[in-house]
Amino acid sequence: MKKLLEIALGVVTSIGGYLDAGTIATAAAAGALFGFDLLWVIPLGTLCAICLVEMSGRLSAVSRHTLRDAMRERLGFDFFVLTLVLGLVVDVSVLAAELGGMAIAAELLTGIAFRWWALPAAVLTWLILWKGTFGVIEKGVALLGLVTVSFLAAAWTLHPPVGALARGLVPSLGAGDRFRYWFLAVAILGSLISPYLFYFYSSGAVEEKWDESYLGVNRIVATLGMAFGGIIAMAVLVVAAMVFHPNGIRVERYEQATLLLTAPFGRAGFYLFAASLGIACLGAALELALAVGYDFAQGFGWRWGQNRRPRDAARFALVYTGALAVAAIPIALGVDPLGVTVLSMAFTALVLPFVVLPFLALMNDRGYLREHTNHRLANAVVLAVVVLAFVLAVVSIPLQILGGG
Amino acid sequence: MDLVREVLDSRVLDRAGQPIGRVDGIVLRLRDGEPPVVTDLALGGLTAVNRLRRPFRGVVAWIVTRWGLRAGRAYRIPWSRVHDVGIDVTVGVDERETPAHAWERRIGRSIVRRLGG
Numbered sequence: 130m131k132k133l134l135e136i137a138l139g140v141v142t143s144i145g146g147y148l149d150a151g152t153i154a155t156a157a158a159a160g161a162l163f164g165f166d167l168l169w170v171i172p173l174g175t176l177c178a179i180c181l182v183e184m185s186g187r188l189s190a191v192s193r194h195t196l197r198d199a200m201r202e203r204l205g206f207d208f209f210v211l212t213l214v215l216g217l218v219v220d221v222s223v224l225a226a227e228l229g230g231m232a233i234a235a236e237l238l239t240g241i242a243f244r245w246w247a248l249p250a251a252v253l254t255w256l257i258l259w260k261g262t263f264g265v266i267e268k269g270v271a272l273l274g275l276v277t278v279s280f281l282a283a284a285w286t287l288h289p290p291v292g293a294l295a296r297g298l299v300p301s302l303g304a305g306d307r308f309r310y311w312f313l314a315v316a317i318l319g320s321l322i323s324p325y326l327f328y329f330y331s332s333g334a335v336e337e338k339w340d341e342s343y344l345g346v347n348r349i350v351a352t353l354g355m356a357f358g359g360i361i362a363m364a365v366l367v368v369a370a371m372v373f374h375p376n377g378i379r380v381e382r383y384e385q386a387t388l389l390l391t392a393p394f395g396r397a398g399f400y401l402f403a404a405s406l407g408i409a410c411l412g413a414a415l416e417l418a419l420a421v422g423y424d425f426a427q428g429f430g431w432r433w434g435q436n437r438r439p440r441d442a443a444r445f446a447l448v449y450t451g452a453l454a455v456a457a458i459p460i461a462l463g464v465d466p467l468g469v470t471v472l473s474m475a476f477t478a479l480v481l482p483f484v485v486l487p488f489l490a491l492m493n494d495r496g497y498l499r500e501h502t503n504h505r506l507a508n509a510v511v512l513a514v515v516v517l518a519f520v521l522a523v524v525s526i527p528l529q530i531l532g533g534g
Numbered sequence: 535m536d537l538v539r540e541v542l543d544s545r546v547l548d549r550a551g552q553p554i555g556r557v558d559g560i561v562l563r564l565r566d567g568e569p570p571v572v573t574d575l576a577l578g579g580l581t582a583v584n585r586l587r588r589p590f591r592g593v594v595a596w597i598v599t600r601w602g603l604r605a606g607r608a609y610r611i612p613w614s615r616v617h618d619v620g621i622d623v624t625v626g627v628d629e630r631e632t633p634a635h636a637w638e639r640r641i642g643r644s645i646v647r648r649l650g651g
Contacts, residue, residue, distance in 0.1 A: 192621060194545075201556065202543050206585045209543075259651055430545050430556035430577075432638060439651025443641035446651055496621065 132342075136349050147358025148277045148365075149413035150230035151223065151320030151477075153406065154380075154470040156362050157389060159313045160369025161380045163305070165289075165297030168366055170314045172298065174321030175359030177514045179352050180507070181485065184492050185327040186347035189334035192497040196331040197427040199491045208487075209428050215480045217452075220325055220421050222473040224456035227414040228254070229466025233383040234407030237399070247460035251453045254414045258449060263336045263435040266419075270412045277361055277409055279390060279401045284364040286393040287371040294367070308532030312475075315525050319474035321362070322518075324484040325420035332423045336436055344501065365389065383467050414453075422449035478525040481518035489515060535619065537572065545622045546577060546611070548629040555634050557623060558582035559608065572613045575623070578633060579608035609633045 159167040185196050192199070201209040231253075232246035257266060303310030330351075339347065372392045373380060380386055383406070390398030390405070419435060426433030426445040439446035460466060488511050492503040503511065535541070537560055544557050559576035583595045609632060611625050618624040629635050642651075 194621060198545060202545070203539075206543060206558070206582055207587065210586060210590070259649070430553050431634065432553055439649070440642040440646045441638075443638045443646045443651075446646055447641055450649075 132346055136346050147355065148274070148280075148361055148405070148409040149320070150226045150406070150410045150466070150470045151323070151413075151474045152317075152362045153230070153365055153386070153409065154226075154383075154467055155313060155316045155320050155474055156365040157369040157373075157380045157386050158471070159317060160366040160371075161373035161378055162313070163303065163310060164370045164374045165293045165367065166301055166303060167310070167314055167317065168294065168297030168363060169300045170317045171321065171359055171363045171366065173300075174318045175355055175362070177318075177322050177517065178326065178359075179355045180510050180514065181322070181327055181488060182330050182355060183348055183351035184488055184503070184507070184511070185331035186334050186339070186351055187344060187501060188491060188497060189331040190339040190343045190347055191341055191499060191501050193335060193340070194497065195335050195423065195427050196328055196487075196491070197424055199494075199497055200487050201428050203491060203494060204487055212480075212483050213424055213428055215483060216324060216328075216424055217421065219473065219476050219480050220417050220424075221452055221456050222469065222476055223323070223325065224414060224417040224421070224452060225459050225464075226466060226470035226473045227410040227417060228453075228456055229460045229464075229469055230383070230410030231407050231414065232460055233466055234403045234410065237384065237387065237403040237406075242463075243466065244461055244463045247457045250411075250414070250460075251457035254411065254418060255450060255453050257411075257415060258418060258435070259439055259446070261435075263333065266415050266435060267333060270408070270415060273408045274412050276401065277405045279394075279398075279405055280361055280364040280368060283390055283393040283398070284367040284371075287368060289367050289371055297370075306532065308528060310532070311524065312528035312532035315478050315521050315528055316471055316474040318517075318521055319477035319481070319525070321359070322481060322485075322514075323477055324480065325417050327484065328420045328423055329416045332419070332427070332433075336434060341501070368393070381467070382465075418449040418453050421452040422446070472529070475525045475529045478518075478521040480522070482515065482522050485511070485515050485518045540619055541575070541623060544619075546575065547622050547624045548627050548632070549617075549625070550629065551624075552629045553634075554625075554627065554629050554632045555609070556582075558585075561610065574610040574612055575616065575625075576608040576610050581608040 156171070188199060189195055200212065228247060228250045229243065231250035232243035235246040235250070236243040334347070368389045369380065372388050378385065387399055387402045390402040394401060422445045423433060425448045426442070431444045432442040433445040434442055459469060489508070491497065492511065493508065495502055541557055542560060546554050546557060548554050555577040557575050558578060559581035560572055561574040561576055562570040563573045564570045580595055580599070583591060586594060611627060615626045616623060617626050
């Protein structure tokens with residue numbers, strides 16, 4: 130019974146915790162510019178995320194070590210420092226994007242410019258981490274994140290043409306501005322296959338004291354949770370395709386994106402959008418700040434854990450505090466949050482190979498996984514994701530230059 | 535035992551199971567005509583820094599020497615106090631004797647407690 134409740138809660142919180150500023154921004158931009166044409170990217174990214182998240186959870190449940198622990202122990206200090214530095218740059222930039230999303234949500238509700246909300250957003254995130262437990266963060270905030278199901282309701286209300294939806298699920302080379310098309314494809318994948326997701330999930334498995342008996346729970350939570358989350362991401366793109374694309378509206382500011390929910394729901398949609406954006410970004414900000422703390426603490430062998438009081442894991446707490454402070458700076462200075470978001474997704478794609486490649490080694494290490502190592506199909510999937518990650522890394526910056534404007 | 539694979543970079547736990555760092559280096563005593571023996575595990579300090587590539591080593595070494603509690607000196611645990619080498623290395627040391635604890639205590643008192651943590 131307890132495991133069933135864990136599964137239910139895990140799936141629900143994965144739904145509520147999957148959407149973030151990056152997914153909303155990139156999916157909305159894709160739907161506005163290209164209609165349903167980029168819909169196929171989301172199931173692809175979600176499938177990759179499901180596989181890697183399941184593997185992260187399996188590694189941690191069997192070995193009681195996190196992904197970051199295993200990377201340091203098996204791949205050495207040099208690789209650890211390289212991925213730590215790259216990960217820090219990416220995580221802090223994505224964290225800035227999430228704080229920006231929270232600030233924009235506050236601006237929408239109050240009319241006060243977003244830059245004045247940067248510090249309160251960072252302080253709110255910090256307070257929840259400082260005073261809350263892992264359960265409060267993972268379950269409480271993610272349950273609130275179920276408000277993002279309003280995008281699904283909006284998509285349903287707008288009655289998208291089934292034929293166009295089906296065509297959108299078939300990969301295409303894109304029409305019109307091909308550079309922009311592929312830039313958005315890369316950015317969407319970067320928002321879905323986010324490194325912090327795997328580090329956070331694997332750390333959570335250790336925080337929640339998962340063991341081998343949780344392998345089934347892990348599989349179900351990873352699959353259903355990410356899948357339902359992917360459906361909500363698809364709903365954002367579909368709504369954008371229905372609301373923006375026919376009118377030739379480009380989403381260049383978050384304020385324009387409120388039309389996503391005001392078009393189907395009127396005034397209530399405005400508040401739903403603000404709530405969805407704010408809560409989704411808060412959830413992601415919490416995960417990102419923790420992921421930075423986990424990276425340092427686990428890599429250097431410090432005490433860590435959201436279930437410890439900050440004074441009992443002082444270095445870990447100090448690192449995530451510092452990450453939040455630094456991430457708030459660009460937003461407080463007035464840097465456009467949407468621009469930060471899209472750029473950070475391209476950076477994520479750049480470092481993805483360094484995150485995904487280790488899975489090939491670690492998931493076949495019997496020292497960690499004993500008889501639960503990857504079978505051939507799983508290894509084939511990881512290899513495919515590694516190839517995809519390298520392709521994304523190679524094209525992300527050129528596409529950012531050619532198609533990111 | 536494969537020292538590089540099984541010991542180097544492993545997490546070190548004290549006798550109560552608390553993490554006190556990672557094996558950043560292994561100290562060997564060389565003997566004429568015989569295999570070297572492990573004498574100590576080295577944690578922290580400049581041990582790990584010296585494993586970095588040259589461009590980064592200098593800056594990080596300066597930071598560790600300037601700001602570290604032990605001015606860059608590694609904390610050494612005699613091999614005789616290693617109880618178990620598995621997925622972690624367990625040693626017969628109390629965390630309170632280690633620099634890890636000193637760091638936690640220093641940051642805890644000077645910053646974290648002042649913020650209500």
